Amino acid sequence: MTEKEGALLIPCSGIGKVHGLIGREAVFQALEGLEREGAETLCLALIVTGDEEALEAIRSRPCITVDGCPKLCAYKNVDLAGGRVIESVRVVDAFKGHKGAKPGSATSLTDDGWVIAGELAQHLRQSCKTAAGSMGE
């Protein structure tokens, strides 16, 4: 798969909550080892400003959004701009199985937070590989 066909992982990077940081870090981790699948990330802010190159990318490549809260900023911004969302991931779902975890803050993660980010990254990696496999068919 060429670099420009791989999935786009787009986190909300919410600055007010730890979930935003977990989603962001999970995307960075997921991208390590996804070079063959050509997955990349993209600045969500470029979609907010209507950057033509960014809009073209989200409309032509499968997008996986990662949101830290029910506002679903990443999903809504990509969807509103005509992007092709193949999966809308919610960070809160990654907290299942981690009852009582103290993940940190919107500035820094604790060990608990990094574990959750790592698990979320695993999920995102698998989603990107599935998307790459589907496109190769």
Place this chain on the structure above:
Amino acid sequence: MEQAELKVGIISCSGEELCEGTISRLATRKVLEELRPGQTVTICLPLFLAGDEQERAFARFHPTITVDGCDKRCAQKGTETHSGPVSASVVVTEVLGPEIRLSGERSCRKLAEPDRAAVDAGAERIAAEAEAILGEPQFAEEAPAEEATAGCSCSLSLPVGEVAIDGRTVSVVGLPLIFQQLAASGVKPEPESANRLLEVVKIYHSVEPAEEAAFAAGLLEAYRAYCATHS
């Protein structure tokens, strides 16, 4: 009566493609948490499109500083387009001196010493801009408490509303405008609306978690009074 608190808004780009986006984000967090806690407030830039009119009004209610990681200036442009005028804009690459060479890492776990120095430099610049805004005459502490409006660098006059919370009166800057927008969007002054009122006000005014229930009840009463006189 508690003084009306006007806070400086800070909106960061958090650009995911560049390490400078991480620097912007962390510099903003440092100002919010360490350098100017209680005087600054933030909102997620994407909420201008994903959220509602209350969220888009952010830069009209607060003198706003935007923080960008590159010269595309997404935070500045996004705020000016969807919310309101910007009082100051900071681009972290323009703040950094030639001696700071970033590592290029985006993850906060992998930041090197130059990256942390960049965060500090960015935070100092943002804090200085906030100080300049807060130091303007209309924000000076000696401003008479009985003034019913608060000015801002955007040349807008912000009305102040009052809420009764546990026997004391709290002033909330912009409350009449918030009520106006909620009424226009059809929010009824009923018990079911209390949490919605609280959610919106929390965007612009800090509320201690222990006080949220009382604040919601006070807001509902204030909103009922507003609707009774503006129907």
